[in-house]
Amino acid sequence: MPKPELLQHLAETFSEKIPFNKYIGLEFTELDRECCKVCIDHKPELVGNFVHGILHGGVIASAIDVAGGAMAAVGLMERNPESHPQELLDKLSKLGTIDLRVDFVRPGRGTRFETSARILRTGNKVAVVRMELHNEQRTLIAVGTGTYLVG
Amino acid sequence: MPKPELLQHLAETFSEKIPFNKYIGLEFTELDRECCKVCIDHKPELVGNFVHGILHGGVIASAIDVAGGAMAAVGLMERNPESHPQELLDKLSKLGTIDLRVDFVRPGRGTRFETSARILRTGNKVAVVRMELHNEQRTLIAVGTGTYLVG
Amino acid sequence: MPKPELLQHLAETFSEKIPFNKYIGLEFTELDRECCKVCIDHKPELVGNFVHGILHGGVIASAIDVAGGAMAAVGLMERNPESHPQELLDKLSKLGTIDLRVDFVRPGRGTRFETSARILRTGNKVAVVRMELHNEQRTLIAVGTGTYLVG
Amino acid sequence: MPKPELLQHLAETFSEKIPFNKYIGLEFTELDRECCKVCIDHKPELVGNFVHGILHGGVIASAIDVAGGAMAAVGLMERNPESHPQELLDKLSKLGTIDLRVDFVRPGRGTRFETSARILRTGNKVAVVRMELHNEQRTLIAVGTGTYLVG
Numbered sequence: 001m002p003k004p005e006l007l008q009h010l011a012e013t014f015s016e017k018i019p020f021n022k023y024i025g026l027e028f029t030e031l032d033r034e035c036c037k038v039c040i041d042h043k044p045e046l047v048g049n050f051v052h053g054i055l056h057g058g059v060i061a062s063a064i065d066v067a068g069g070a071m072a073a074v075g076l077m078e079r080n081p082e083s084h085p086q087e088l089l090d091k092l093s094k095l096g097t098i099d100l101r102v103d104f105v106r107p108g109r110g111t112r113f114e115t116s117a118r119i120l121r122t123g124n125k126v127a128v129v130r131m132e133l134h135n136e137q138r139t140l141i142a143v144g145t146g147t148y149l150v151g
Numbered sequence: 152m153p154k155p156e157l158l159q160h161l162a163e164t165f166s167e168k169i170p171f172n173k174y175i176g177l178e179f180t181e182l183d184r185e186c187c188k189v190c191i192d193h194k195p196e197l198v199g200n201f202v203h204g205i206l207h208g209g210v211i212a213s214a215i216d217v218a219g220g221a222m223a224a225v226g227l228m229e230r231n232p233e234s235h236p237q238e239l240l241d242k243l244s245k246l247g248t249i250d251l252r253v254d255f256v257r258p259g260r261g262t263r264f265e266t267s268a269r270i271l272r273t274g275n276k277v278a279v280v281r282m283e284l285h286n287e288q289r290t291l292i293a294v295g296t297g298t299y300l301v302g
Numbered sequence: 303m304p305k306p307e308l309l310q311h312l313a314e315t316f317s318e319k320i321p322f323n324k325y326i327g328l329e330f331t332e333l334d335r336e337c338c339k340v341c342i343d344h345k346p347e348l349v350g351n352f353v354h355g356i357l358h359g360g361v362i363a364s365a366i367d368v369a370g371g372a373m374a375a376v377g378l379m380e381r382n383p384e385s386h387p388q389e390l391l392d393k394l395s396k397l398g399t400i401d402l403r404v405d406f407v408r409p410g411r412g413t414r415f416e417t418s419a420r421i422l423r424t425g426n427k428v429a430v431v432r433m434e435l436h437n438e439q440r441t442l443i444a445v446g447t448g449t450y451l452v453g
Numbered sequence: 454m455p456k457p458e459l460l461q462h463l464a465e466t467f468s469e470k471i472p473f474n475k476y477i478g479l480e481f482t483e484l485d486r487e488c489c490k491v492c493i494d495h496k497p498e499l500v501g502n503f504v505h506g507i508l509h510g511g512v513i514a515s516a517i518d519v520a521g522g523a524m525a526a527v528g529l530m531e532r533n534p535e536s537h538p539q540e541l542l543d544k545l546s547k548l549g550t551i552d553l554r555v556d557f558v559r560p561g562r563g564t565r566f567e568t569s570a571r572i573l574r575t576g577n578k579v580a581v582v583r584m585e586l587h588n589e590q591r592t593l594i595a596v597g598t599g600t601y602l603v604g
Contacts, residue, residue: 019195044170045173046170046174047169051244057248062209099581100255104249143422149578277427294598348473350471352472363515367511395502
């Protein structure tokens with residue numbers, strides 16, 4: 001199982017070092033072997049439907065993809081417990097989304113949104129992750145399923 | 152069939168009035184009854200994988216969703232040729248993505264990306280659209296399929 | 303909320319009156335407002351990979367689609383509590399799958415498979431349902447998400 | 454490039470040796486490096502909606518998955534031109550669908566249906582394939598996208 005400090009480092013890397021995550025304001029609030037949580041505050045520049053002021057579908061898809069990818073990264077680390085940090089970094093730098101489905105179940109109304117991700121299956125090549133995005137009132141806004149290349 | 156000036160107006164609205172589209176730099180270069188093209192220049196803030204400098208999957212998903220939504224809007228206009236502009240605007244303001252699948256077939260390397268969208272089916276409730284995103288060398292980077300609520 | 307005898311009738315209709323469901327052996331073991339369960343026994347004619355004797359992906363997709371559709375039918379009934387039976391039957395006969403995603407997370411090994419479906423959202427036009435298929439040892443074999451036209 | 458007789462053998466294997474393909478009547482009418490075509494005749498036992506007599510969504514999903522998988526198999530063979538037949542057979546026996554999306558764009562009316570598949574991308578681990586299913590009048594009934602594990 002990955003060490004807490006390694007997971008902490010991974011969460012910081014995702015929040016701070018990935019330019020687009022920073023640009024739209026994705027923050028990792030939790031990252032452990034069970035679950036990953038990514039939050040984003042609603043801001044004027046993230047609006048999609050200007051009549052209703054709701055969150056853009058692309059922002060929702062981004063949050064969902066990022067949460068799923070982080071969870072796949074944890075899965076990859078769990079399967080490679082003995083790897084040298086550099087080797088692990090190498091593997092992580094090659095991790096990528098194969099495909100993503102997002103279901104927009106309700107309009108993206110709210111002030112703060114949280115995406116949680118849960119691994120369905122990690123293999124030595126592919127990880128499958130399910131994601132849910134809620135607003136601050138715990139209304140389900142979107143769900144997603146992503147397949148990630150992990151080896 | 153929607154009048155060219157109406158389509159021009161729609162393209163400008165999508166590029167200029169939708170905050171997130173403007174924030175990431177999506178430009179509509181074509182919008183007619185057959186096809187919609189949306190371009191985006193690569194910029195440092197759109198990077199996902201900072202080791203390789205490639206486009207973030209969320210940006211790809213955003214471009215693909217926007218191109219599909221615009222195409223669904225054209226489909227909606229085609230099915231309501233007699234609608235009063237205000238009524239049409241009302242309908243357009245309710246248009247939304249039901250679900251989206253994106254397949255990331257190659258890493259997002261390049262300087263400028265173009266998403267094209269083509270309608271597969273417009274019904275009076277749902278439109279299905281297929282999208283492709285290429286870089287400036289016409290390398291296929293991603294494909295998508297979206298289902299949109301149009302009525 | 304739909305009456306138990308109406309749900310019972312719906313489950314029998316799905317099992318007995320839909321030719322393909324009967325042809326492959328889908329049985330409804332539960333159908334209420336919360337959840338739908340559909341079972342299928344492994345049989346030689348349902349094999350996909352003849353080297354390993356595992357269940358064909360098309361059978362898995364079928365079971366997942368059917369469970370999701372039944373759940374969407376329950377959602378439709380819940381939203382139309384005052385409808386006359388004939389009117390309801392009319393609506394049900396028009397219910398259809400818009401799109402379906404299936405993730406095959408593990409090979410389809412086992413002797414009996416159970417698909418459970420849970421509604422994520424029912425609107426007056428579209429229902430979104432999530433499905434899971436397990437074998438008799440509760441190993442997760444596949445998950446799915448379906449969008450259904452309900453109005 | 455795979456030899457024609459090898460492709461012929463593959464098509465026969467898919468049609469004749471995969472029990473469920475035979476059970477529902479899938480026939481391979483074309484299989485080359487560009488495209489794969491799989492046909493199925495409408496039969497009473499393949500009906501989904503008994504009010505309208507249309508093809509069951511699970512049959513459509515099955516045909517689409519099978520055509521995509523065959524195309525992925527061709528991609529795998531193209532990438533392993535030097536492999537010994539037994540080694541190739543080993544690889545083929547491990548080929549599997551990772552995930553599948555099917556969009557049902559029109560009701561499955563008709564007497565004979567043809568699914569065509571076209572590869573979008575073959576890597577050394579994953580292949581992405583797009584599929585379309587038409588009826589005998591060339592009406593588009595469904596489209597799909599599948600991701601297959603090929604290595």
